[in-house]
Amino acid sequence: MTAPWREQLDKTVDNLFDEIVSLRRHLHQYPEPSDEEHKTSMYLYQRLADRGLHVQLIPSGRGVLADPPKAFEDDSLPRVALRADIDALRIQEANDVPYCSRVPGVMHACGHDCHTSMVYGAICALTEMSQGGLLPWPVRWRGIFQPAEETGHGAPEIIAANGLEDVQAIFALHVDPMHPVGNVATKPGVLTANCDALEVTISGEGGHAARPHLTHDPIAAAAQFIQAVYTQVPRVIDSQEAVVVSFGSLQAGENPNVIPGQVSLKGTIRTLTDEVREKTIACLERLAKGWAEASQTSIEVKIQAGAPAVYNHPRATAMIRQAAAEILGLEHVTELKRPSMGGEDFSHYLKHTAGTLLRLGCVSETKNAAMLHSPHFNIDESALAIGAKILARSALLWSNPSRKENREAVQRTASP
Template sequence: MTDWRNAVDSWIDSHADELRSLRRHLHSHPEPSREEFQTIRFLASRLEAEGVPYELTPSRRGILAGALEADGRPLAAFRADVDALRITDAKDVEYRSRQDGVMHACGHDAHATMALGATLALWRCREILPSPLAWRALFQPAEEVGEGAFEMVAAGAMEGVGAILALHVDPERPTGRVGYRVGPLTAFCHELQVTIRGAGGHAARPHQACDPIIAASQFVSSVYQLVPRSVDARDPTVVTFGSIQGGTSGNVVPEEVVLRGTIRTLSRASSQRVAERIQQIAEGVATATETSFAVSLGNSTDGVVNDPGVTGTCLRAAGEVLGPANLEEIPLPSMGGEDFAGYLTQAPGCLLRLGVAEEGKTRHHLHSPHFDIDERALTLGAKILAHGAILTAEALADA
């Protein structure tokens, strides 16, 4: 191994306890999407203490660190998301969330810690890194609501960036292993809201009302039955309604029902077809039930499509840290969403899945109130990001 690899890895290993403490602080003090002000202040204070150049985004909920100007050199960027979820932490640990109803149930506290560790290692070891080398670290808000990447891009985060990489913790994969996939990795996601209006009345005389509840139930059933038969069976498609709100009393037919759900596909064309079919179903049910339907799509996130070249470089980096035998190909894309895709409209990139499952312990899935990680993964992730940034920057310089 060359000197920079030894130096970077040694620095990260020697700060393992600090990284663990940083992650536990973030885990204890979570902030939900759009409210990440204290989290960003905390991360910025660590960068400032080490003399790392950084700037805050206009919202003061995001950070650009490292090379703030490209100076004509293509930059290698790496990203971490920092927001938490509105979930109550059910773990019995000293670092459980102190914010009622909010917790880091998707590992963003670990992402931020690993990216901070990589940033500090690269900065501390900058004198022996290959030259010329240009890298930038991005700490973004609002990933869980699909807004943060676009906000960062608008703030100039991708100016001069030639490639970008990221890690996402994977509680189904053992610590010390990385999952990768070339091409489609995550789904195109769209928020869906359907508002159904009818005519309220007495529950004993439903013939005098136009019941939006029966319209809603018929609509949900029809969507679940008909949408899968409207798209190519070889093209994965998921439509799920997670919220139905309507009525306040058991003996009153309400005026309105609101459904909220999500559409997940692996292509923009399929998303459009599904949206059109849902509208057609809504029109049909509205006619049959004498109600009115308003169908709207909210925030949308493109699917993450990993670039072959950048993925190859990231696998070299992960292989240097973990060994090639611990790199596992992911056979099928996930129907989950990830707003890392927002950066890929500006430059090619790669998202890897980092194993955080501790041997012998129960594995709790992402977004579970019991979610936690094997903290030994923090140094591994920091090393992979640091190696990946250097190797990607070298590849960009040689291109």
């Protein structure tokens, strides 16, 4: 039989649904890219403050921490955090919807508007339940609305701003168009890859396009280097290990009849283990040295460490899985067979506290659904209520005073 608080929590989220959708659509219409989330942060600050929550902007003015009203927060309890990301991508939206992005060249194509509205819904529901005396036990929660997930340094900013102060566990979810709405996927242990930024600068000697023999052509060297990377990395790394090196940017000259003096390449390196990461970087450096000598150019390789792999805490993963199963039915909760090669800076939080990241089904039909980072990406908004319910219920389940860890925490607090 379902406990009354569970039914009441779901009903509270359902009553907030229109507000959740409204917030999501506003954010979708007015997206801000990484490192520019000032208006988004102030908008969230004002909406959360209007609900009576204790709200603070982090020092950069980009990112918000929201806690329960002071009258309803027990400082003796450990916190459980619910995290959302608020930044958008530099993509021109191609959807024809009333809430289409009004900012040219910027779009919420990774669902961060959804994540934000779901965390908002979850903490508002917990607040209403607390104020109405409907919670089965006290919950000391924190809503984290972080900037710059796409560039990988938003989570460290939140941590530096004491965003994890007293936090015992942190929960998050990510919309996933590979799963239909009403379904979720979890995975204890490694969920995502290490993701490092790769920059390659190839310098040669430019000249007239009619006389390439009088130049040291960096475009030719770049083409050969890219092909070598795509060919040789899979031959160096064990085929049973996962590694993906991709280039997404190539910038060179501006004139069709001039061989430029320099080419800039940008890409990413994605691996699941430190050993494979080190082998991959060593391979890239050897290839750069070899092709530089062969093409009479210089090839400089720079690696900027990005987000480490997300490692989902087993107990936190079991907790969010239980919450999802109670809401959706166990048959709609699957376990991912292998990690994703995508990156997620949620991993930084997991270096400091227990936590887990859930994949949330978000489309009516997966067959022809637009993927994340697509200009056509969109969701079935019924997923927003599901996500808010899972997050709120996870916070409650984790805060259950009968849990051994919580009993011990209370005993430590009570000790003289």
